[in-house]
Amino acid sequence: MKDPRLKIELPPDAAQWVQAELAAGRFATAEDAVRYAIDRARRAELCEMLDASEAEGGSHSSEDVRRFVREHLDRLSQSQKTP
DSSP: OOOOOOOOOOOHHHHHHHHHHHHTTSOSSHHHHHHHHHHHHHHHHHHHHHHHHHHTTOSSOHHHHHHHHHHHHHHHHHHHHOO
């Protein structure tokens, strides 16, 4: 099985953000900060798609779907933390 971990080098501004977040105590590890940023990017992308769908006549409000997506991503994030 392939190792799911990936080693990356962050651009200086992203590395600075991670260091500032760690120093402020918002995250325990750099991995947690990057995971958070990725989750936020996923949420933003999904919200954009939902807004576009709603504009085209979707039947669910974007807030209903955003709530579902947030709950789903929170559950996914929690399951990834559990060994």
